Amino acid sequence: MVAFGKKLKELQIQEWQGYYINYKLMKKKVKQYVRQIEVSPQDRDFVLMDFSRILDKQIEKIVLFLLEQQGQLASRLAYLGEQHNGLIQQSDVMKIPELQESYRNVGQDMLRLLFFLELNAIGLRKILKKFDKRFGYKFTNYYVKTRANHPYSQLRQVFKHVGISAVVGTLSRNLADLHDHQETFISIYDQPAVPLQDPIIESVKAAVDRLTNSTDFLQYLGKHALILQEELPTPSEEHAVDDRYHFMSLLLNLANTFLYMVNSYIIVPTADSYSLSLGAAATVCGVVIGSMAIAQVFSSVYFSAWSNKSYMKPLVFSSVVLLVGNTLYALAYDLNSIYVLLIGRLFCGLGSARAVNRRYISDCVPLKMRMKASAGFVTASALGMACGPALSCLLQSNFKIFMITFNEDTLPGWVMALAWLIYLLWLWISFKEPSQDKEVNIGQQKTNSGVNVGVVQNDVIQPLLASVKEKQEEEDDDENEDEEIDISRENSMEIQEPVTSIVTAYKLLTPSVKVQLLIYFMLKYAMEVLLAESSVVTAHYFIWSTSNVAIFLAFLGLTVLPVNILVGSYLSNMFEERQVLLASEVMVCMGIALSFQLIIPYSVPQYVCSALITFVSAEVLEGNFWLLSFSKYKSELS
Template structure:
């Protein structure tokens, strides 16, 4: 076990040793405060004030050094700019070209400074977390709220670093000008795509994005997959390249797409199929939800199975889904609602999304992982839209050898054929990756141990500790303190049980998982009862319902483009989170059927608002969850992706069960009664978000 402080010491650059937040000093202060509180409870107020004062001093020291270094970089850029202008007037192309390296040197020093800020931010988060854990206070909430929102905030410099963009802009413009200086008058401000960014600028941009949580569309979309990345590049990254196979990745994405099509293709016809088998229309809730019930269990065993193999669970998944869809289709001629439900249970048992996610996390190179994660989410979104759209095309009826093919059974037959074709493609094209080297893997965990929320590149990393020489006794005390405080929950070793995973869930993580449960519950109620509600109030046909659901599904990617490229860069994610929760609340509220007759515009507008707001909420929710969740949940069977999947699947099960139970009270009450739990859960999630709001900084 390498303690957090000791690990950072190994990365230290000596010339900056006096300007880092003194993590060791802060830990010792926390230890002293514990003793003071044990002596007398009256010392609590003094402890809070004294700790705040010391922390303010530490941050001030770091920020002033940061501003000093930033001023030196600006001065160097100014001098280079004067040389640049003089050489342009002299038309000396050779010497102009020689200026590229001095500019890059400024860029390298800027990158070094950014990593300095990043490591201080990590240490600050950790010491606040340590204080809260030891005292049971919500000190982080108080400290961030009072410091970050103050007009003279120095804390904002550490977490947001608002002044760096101008330096980056100057570097980018000058390097682009030098790169394109062949009678070219094109500016990066006019046509930024025409100039390839210098590699050092790309590294700086990545570092700034991490500090400010800036995203583009692919990064934002990729976060939906909750595939948590390692904090440090490791020796095993090259081995991951050997495990990667493009066609195998494509097969995993195809599996994701087909499964989502399989999930939603029956939604428009589930009520009519239930009626044709002698059940109530609201039994559609059980028909749709039975797949989710089985998925609760399949997610766990598929995640465990993927520790040993990827191809075998995918083959098993395809066979089970083929059988399940065949049973679903045959239930019509067998006139058995039980065969129908068994078929859907089989479909749920074939859910291999855990395998798809694990393949991306374990076998796709780090440089491609974000794109692969975005592909995973896009495949899910497209499958969600294509399912109902495909159902709208299957409005035909005929018989072959006494087997009925109609709008109810064709979804089953079509998906059975699709899984059969997929199985053959899988058998021919999938390449099982070699097992990871356990020795290298242990080196990776040793290298990355103890770091949270920091992504460092190319070894240009700066620690946050001052490294003044201290007595061996202090070292021993520090080591002992680190082990007692951090060994149990901040090792890089993956958790081995659901109980261990649950112990790592902080209040912030629990709230984010609850929000995920809420949004999935609201979306499932909206989608699963759409065919029943629209048939009762508006007499919509299956085609109308299918087109409506397909249109809802098609909003997913455009909404994520807007949020990922614009909103998440203008507003803080926690602001978007709270605002989208409120919009979900408004959408649910507008969906109720009260005094006035229920109309199509009211239903469509409220459903669209609820669905879009829930989609926005899902993106920022999973993005925040990936930041506040322990790094131990990034890999292994019981990973963060599995926990979020289980929360969402449980929400779908509860929602579908609610629809079926409410159906026995009469169709006139179905809408309002099913919406009421959604409304209450949404209110609870908003309240919970407010309580943990400042811990999401």
């Protein structure tokens, strides 16, 4: 591996070399600024102004060249369009393949232009990050916000790429039109079947998707679910993922997520009455509910390791364990044993396969579908959270079959046991185990300039931009790059050494990561207290029935999705993650404080408001916590 500056130079198209961002110059400027500030701190404003001016000039150079190349592509498309119209009017079918090839050549040149733009966008982001890191100043936020919202901003051209979208649309429409006419005049027996969507269009669209730098709802949900896509995946990796993808298997993973969340929350409204019926205190329901979460800590470890070798086996094991756990939970009533009840819930926690569900989406779903699948994961979790208590509300029966009791306490266990049995059969019949072999032999092709910009797949050049590790991108600050690479290799070897104990793992955590983990523990603690004690508190103060508690908890669960939409679509674009994080922490504290009975009599509106504020704020806090933690983790590595 080489430093980012060298890697950037290697990937550049030679005849366009003068139009790329001058990363080496910008890096030297940052070093000069650091020395200048150390000598004269009052020059800080000058440094910010001068660096902004240099960046503006670099971006202007990129954008003007981009517009020039887009104009050339547009002229070629206009010329081909005239040939296209004449060919269609004359019904000259023999020239259709030649015209299709001409359109594909335009698409290949468009790919080169996208590679050019992508490298510049990455170089710009890296130099901004380097500046922030060396100065301890959030210059990036100021620069991007001021340039992105200005009507004459050239930075917008780098990220919006409207002209590129227009070219893609013209290519796609004309190639589809030629395909239709070719199928009309040529027998299907004379022409091999070809896909309606030309491969070159798929390649260009994939490159555009990677280039798009937006924070829309799907990306927010994907990061919320901790399913994060690589910044620049290589085509060999993406081709391997396409081969491993199976829609029904993805659906089974999402169904597993949904059922597990239903399983977690279906017992919440009745856990206190179940504990009382077994001779325990009503407050033991907190232990009953929390035991599942405790066991989940251990299950996430072995399921994560197991998914390195298989996806189906851990899902089958999970279903069997959950089937047993729910059966034990239901039988505890007739056995009159609180211990059987707790063991059943522990089994349910040990059957948590959410780590496998996330891993499948991350490893086996194609990049173009990954954010949608990630959003589906979060949606399935939210729906399960809402459906669990709602389903419990419907299970208000009391009868016996062969001396086995079915009532509002045991029915949640029996219903979930049946659900996992049906799921297990569906899994056994429909799941397709993806191949674990990710190596794909793909030939490489060089452009006329001798620069490797793609790989040949189905006679079309595919993107070839290998992702560059953040650590080695930042370490090129050292004067001696050869020495720096040796150091980075040594550090990489140290990082790759396995952790042998929890104590060792704890020592590897930085203070900031420890604080973030403490915050996460506290927010989950607040959530579990709120949910676990909801039935006890409402029965004691308001004499709520099981149905009332179930409806209230279902309402809380239904707030998850709209809150994520609000944060992902609006708040995350208006404020920094840290600002949203701090506001969420304050709101959680307010919700907890509001839950205490102080002077006035404790009322239903007070309890509902406090629970709603705590629950919603904790959900927002959790989502932004993972966004912030991931970005902090990457910066710690670098």
